[in-house]
Amino acid sequence: MTTLVLGYGNPGRQDDGLGPALAEAVAQWAFPNVRVLDNYQLNIEDAAELAQVETAVFADAACTGESAFVWQVLRPAPKIAFTTHALAPQSLLALCQDLYQRIPRAFLLAVRGYQFGFGDDLSRLAQQNLKRALAFLLPLLRQPVQQWPDFFGPSTHQRTDAACGQSSSRSHFGE
Amino acid sequence: MLATGKTRKITINPVTRIEGHGKVTIHLDENGHVTQARFHIVEFRGFERFALGRPYWEVPVMIQRLCGICPVSHHLCAAKAMDWIVGGERLSPCAEKMRRLMHYGQMFQSHALHFFHLSSPDLLFGFSSDVARRNIIGVIQAHPEIARRAVLMRKYGQEVIKATSGKKIHGTGAIPGGINKNLSTTERDALRRDIGQMIEWSQAAVKLVKDIRAKDPTFFDSFGAFESNCVSLVRADGALDFYDGGLRAKDAEGNIIFDHVRPMDYLDYIREEVRAWSYMKFPFIRSLGKEKGWYRVGPLARVNNCDFIPTPLAEEERKEFRAATGGKPSNSSLHYHWARMIELLHAAELMRDLLNDPDLQSSDLVRRGLRREETVAILEAPRGTLFHHYCVNANDEVTLINLIVSTTNNNEAMNRVVQKIARDYLEGQVITEGLLNHIEVGIRAYDPCLSCATHAVGQMPLVVTLMGSQGQTLDMKARGAGCPQS
Numbered sequence: 001m002t003t004l005v006l007g008y009g010n011p012g013r014q015d016d017g018l019g020p021a022l023a024e025a026v027a028q029w030a031f032p033n034v035r036v037l038d039n040y041q042l043n044i045e046d047a048a049e050l051a052q053v054e055t056a057v058f059a060d061a062a063c064t065g066e067s068a069f070v071w072q073v074l075r076p077a078p079k080i081a082f083t084t085h086a087l088a089p090q091s092l093l094a095l096c097q098d099l100y101q102r103i104p105r106a107f108l109l110a111v112r113g114y115q116f117g118f119g120d121d122l123s124r125l126a127q128q129n130l131k132r133a134l135a136f137l138l139p140l141l142r143q144p145v146q147q148w149p150d151f152f153g154p155s156t157h158q159r160t161d162a163a164c165g166q167s168s169s170r171s172h173f174g175e
Numbered sequence: 176m177l178a179t180g181k182t183r184k185i186t187i188n189p190v191t192r193i194e195g196h197g198k199v200t201i202h203l204d205e206n207g208h209v210t211q212a213r214f215h216i217v218e219f220r221g222f223e224r225f226a227l228g229r230p231y232w233e234v235p236v237m238i239q240r241l242c243g244i245c246p247v248s249h250h251l252c253a254a255k256a257m258d259w260i261v262g263g264e265r266l267s268p269c270a271e272k273m274r275r276l277m278h279y280g281q282m283f284q285s286h287a288l289h290f291f292h293l294s295s296p297d298l299l300f301g302f303s304s305d306v307a308r309r310n311i312i313g314v315i316q317a318h319p320e321i322a323r324r325a326v327l328m329r330k331y332g333q334e335v336i337k338a339t340s341g342k343k344i345h346g347t348g349a350i351p352g353g354i355n356k357n358l359s360t361t362e363r364d365a366l367r368r369d370i371g372q373m374i375e376w377s378q379a380a381v382k383l384v385k386d387i388r389a390k391d392p393t394f395f396d397s398f399g400a401f402e403s404n405c406v407s408l409v410r411a412d413g414a415l416d417f418y419d420g421g422l423r424a425k426d427a428e429g430n431i432i433f434d435h436v437r438p439m440d441y442l443d444y445i446r447e448e449v450r451a452w453s454y455m456k457f458p459f460i461r462s463l464g465k466e467k468g469w470y471r472v473g474p475l476a477r478v479n480n481c482d483f484i485p486t487p488l489a490e491e492e493r494k495e496f497r498a499a500t501g502g503k504p505s506n507s508s509l510h511y512h513w514a515r516m517i518e519l520l521h522a523a524e525l526m527r528d529l530l531n532d533p534d535l536q537s538s539d540l541v542r543r544g545l546r547r548e549e550t551v552a553i554l555e556a557p558r559g560t561l562f563h564h565y566c567v568n569a570n571d572e573v574t575l576i577n578l579i580v581s582t583t584n585n586n587e588a589m590n591r592v593v594q595k596i597a598r599d600y601l602e603g604q605v606i607t608e609g610l611l612n613h614i615e616v617g618i619r620a621y622d623p624c625l626s627c628a629t630h631a632v633g634q635m636p637l638v639v640t641l642m643g644s645q646g647q648t649l650d651m652k653a654r655g656a657g658c659p660q661s
Binding site: 010011012013020037038039040043044045047048094095098099118119120 | 225237239240241244246284288292311312315316319322323325326327329330333342343344345
């Protein structure tokens, strides 16, 4: 069984680099059954990668929320509109489903960030949140995926709204 | 809708399937006729300030973070600029060919993504078809083989980039004076395995555009059509060249305005105008002035400007393209798609040739020479001509940066396409779904990249300015770059 950890975001935009930073840390754990990818954003070719694994963890920066991170199961969203060159993970799952007739069990690990200006380094709070997210993920990667929770986070959390690309585009375009 | 004196202004917000946030305003006179249309783009000049004071050798890696859509273009253009700083502009054959392979991989994946993912839904289903269907999922359902190819072509280009730059994020392949790795035989053989398929699919993509045009050539050729100048790099012999060469400008009739201009001399030929209503500059050809000197860049400009394409399959397609406009430059916005697919084919042919070149396995990676303090590099990015201008002091610190990115070069052209479409399709004083669709299709032909770094779409600064008929600012609202606090 192979798990894909896909961290995405721009490390040149401070806490937007939380996803790649998480991917880098997971790569250093060197689990034999865990494949790690990072990129600035998700795109259509990632569907081909998803089709080859049983489990996928999308690691992204979150720009809202009170907790250090949110973990939640993801499902394909075939009706979602494609608004940019980049894709949301739900859209990617839908693309994978339609193209390859299979999808992995997928989760979003959205780590709270605070600063998204130009800059190379994660903010101090984001670094703390990253540590907590990694401490959460490490034991999961040692367990069968059937034992992974569907959700971990504050009960008031709005599903999928933690990810910057999702919440911001929605609120932004909705105004 | 807002009335401002004698001019009524219609605002369309957002433009979907274009990076980041775009806003269009159409100005009407008191009789309801379109007087002006503007495509507002939020550009980030802050990055240039951020990079000041950094050591020059960091720039090729750092500058690519400017854009998560086309980082390779910025990486390579900055590396070319820094070649001059370290006196290493005469690259070793291995270094130049590795960089070219990286660039062609980027051109290939970018063009494939744009056409199949963003634009083919418009072209395959029609501009007025259901928005819910007019996307890549719709393409999968109606044309599954095309969608599958799109994914694999995009993936192939990404693999080329990874093999040549080291990794997808913050690739370090190009360094001042050369490269830091060659292409191993293992990497080469893996890429060779599929290149024949990529060429075949690229040919099919060109044919697909031609088939779409053939259904209604009059509409295809006239949609968003307007005369313009074109600017691009060309090789010394006039060939299409994505990576290097001199600047050429042609007018709408195909007459040369300037030719083989060295990058260091660009300010003698290109100037940038600032307009009150936009943060984005408007470049123009200096000799023609602000009013007449604006130009197009990108696939259409490149295929219009070059004398020939130096690979056989793409050159055959260029001849057919040129014949369609009677040997003159094409001024049709939808021809961007046609030219883009010809370039896709050219990039695939170029990659095939390089993958059979033993220079890529050489260990001659870096050249150095006379140290210099000022440099300009020009590159043809997928969306068009990219300028990087730097000064570096004796302490190796960057003291000046000026970037003119492709989307900036196409700024006025995108305003013109909106204006043309508004005049052709606006009925009454309401925005219909049809008008909105047509404007989106027109802008998308230019493939503007507005993301300028973060994938967190809504986190980019947004400034909305309302202007009266006399040019006065009626209102301004700004949203900063930080996250909204919950």
